[in-house]
Amino acid sequence: MTTALKVNGKAVSLEADTDKPLLWVLREDLALTGTKYGCGIGACGACTVHVNGVAQRSCVLPLAGAADAAITTIEGLSADGTHALQQAWQALDVPQCGYCQSGMLMAAAALLASNASPTDADIDAAITNLCRCGTYVRIRAGIHRAAATLRGEVV
């Protein structure tokens, strides 16, 4: 059956099992491999994308649940890697292995979209993604830095 989606601003229509999690649709059917598989049960956040602007774990979202929605993946966060968060990540060299970082950036982007000045407690509550490399210190710093940039402050 055909499912229509908008992915990173482009309309797509797919022939895929509507039970298939959006994660695997993105990775296998649309070759958008920036979105990662880490657990498949919604526990790690490596698969985080925006669905109509809201951060969601795509491994537990069946394609049917994303029908007609606007999906943004890490590949669509910015055209050229210049979202304030991406720039902050680059300035602070946040990633280690990098495997969790697409999901981290998408979760952080959703946070900043709704909260221009997140406190540490806001960050604690919003960023529940897992990083086995332990880059949390820099993720926190990166979010504060990007928030400051977006507020027009000089960092």
Added chain:
Amino acid sequence: MDGTQGVTRRGVLKTLLAGSGVVMFGIGLPTREAAASAGSEVTSWVLIHPDNRVVIRIPQTELGQGVTTALAQVLAEELDLAWGEFDTEYYDAQTNLQRNNVYVHTSTLASWAVDKLFEPMRVAGAQVKHMLCATAAQDWGVDIASLSIAQREVRHAASTRAAGFGALAARAAELPIPAADALTLKEATHWQLIGKSMPRVDTRAKTTGAAIFGIDVALPGMKYAAVRQSPTFGGRLKGFDASGVLKRAGVREVVAIRGGPSGYNVPPTLWDVIDWQMDDAVAVVADSWWQAQQALNELPIEWEPGPQATADSAGIDQRLGAALDTAGQLTREEGDIERAFAAAERRVEAEYRYPFMEHAPLEPMNCTALVTAGGVEAWAPTQYADEALRIAAYAAGVALKDAKFHLTLSGGGFGRRLSNDFVSQAVQVAKALPGTPIKLISSREECMRRGYYAPVARARLRAAIGPDGLPTAWHSKVAYGRAPVQPYGMSRFPWAVPNVRCEYATVDSPPPFGWMRGVAHAQSLWMNTAFLGEIAAATGKTSLAMQRLLLDEAHVTTDRPDHDDAVARIRRHRDLLERVVARAGAETLAAPGHGRGFAVTDMSYVPGYYASCVAMAVDVAIGEDGDIRVLAVHAVADVGLAVNPDIVTAQIQGGIGFGLSNALNAQITLKDGQVEQANFNDYPLLTLAEMPTVDVELLPASGRPTGIGEDAVPVVMAALVDAVRAAGAAGIRSLPLRSRKSA
């Protein structure tokens, strides 16, 4: 993060971004033929394209430890390359085997990358520089000493002649490679890159989704495989009924995978230290990995559970206890402990337990393989690509020369990817479907249940206390589950105690063994430090006071064969301990339920083995519900020469997260022969909210670089346990702390 370093690093980055023509680089899929066809391989280490593009080969796996950046810095320094004037790619394992290990050190383990490759890669850079300059010197009839390199050109200042690398490379490659001792390497005072926090070469790709990890490899016509090994360790496959699942949409094939060692032709030295056991497995191949995994979940499989069918954690613990009741292998002995115990004023005794732990790198195990009439080709994130190549050839049943292996970016490793079971599995599946590329991915559940865990351990310690309240004898005995001999964990403590005996034993336990970041130091330092804390408590001292008393070179007995080494270690450990006390600002925390703990160690395995040394202070608060919150960590590290201080800092920050995660939460348990944990819901990892603030100080550069991938892990675990005791909890006797049993 240390403020000074942060500023320096940002300064570097700003300079870079301000300059025009910055080359953006990262590791792509390293197909060497494609690269080589357009360039000249001046030596095995450096490829130069006609357009002056330089490619530096990296013989280590990028696991997130920043090795690509740090090693490139080292080679680029001697070749007088500015940052941004080169790309990197992985070494090729087949080339390394054919060229007699020209890349010197290719397995990624034990924090050895920079330690072992610093000199070889400086020499490699200097060799290429010499060959390029010698070519230009010949062309121009000038003395090679009058030439210099800038902007990827060889220049002759007197005549203002210049020649690009690209114009010289093909002829330079024909010259003999100069011997290392014929070259003069740069003085440290002239370094432009080494010792500076250059930005990582792969950060940009890792923030845009462009970075290609093993799991992202895509080949035309590729199918996906989901895999399940025997649910019991040592179990055998009896059979399966594929008829049902083959009717499911997208399902192509069900393949039996033969167990056995996952390594072949392994150098004898490595047979002893890497456990290659892999059991029978079944794989389902489908058009989508999700389809394959769904079908595998439905597939009726019959297993012969094997000799470990009834193994459980309680039984393993009993066997470890029995081993502690019999004499072990002697791994350290000084003085006469029996006499000291006989004369003791009092004794302290305690037993400590460490569970199996899974590495849990965030990228699941995976490998992509293609078997054709011509041979086998495989792609995977592994910490040991040379061995992955050998396994691929073996599993495909082809000659080694007909195998090709492509190393990929790796979503963490921590030791798990030293075992290449996933390569054998993928190639066996691909062999059943010749001509079809197969991407095999282990589900998180499969990774969790079929790990190569850090081994379970149980240790019994006793100390004799003299009239002055100091230990006169220290006796430890440790029993590990299945593991190679790793006595250093318990026996390499630096504290001066006049009479010491350390014993060691292993018992067979079901899961195969795996090295995990921090190795036996991570299993043991917290035990030794906790025991020291118990001795201190028994004699009315703080644990810090006891650490200081025993880090006193005056107490090193003069007849110790390693006397000078022991004194040097004591001085260094004491120095770092005092520095971290000063950095943290106080010896104790006054607030009720709060505690500050201290620990320090190098990662020395044997006397004379010089390694990085780290000291930490960890602050905790224990809530009314008994739960532990880690508030802050201060660290002071001596890594000799930090090639890239910001990456060193990141390794310490990350190692703190890794160690805290393990000490607070990690445990794999067995019941009825099977692992009880399956995913991150029952094997929780540290979260961002649980991460403490981290402050890192690096000692000024001195000497040569030593590794820092691991040392933060044992130190933070030990300081955490010490802090929990300081906060008022009874002596900690087992990990993880969140299911703790106390004295």
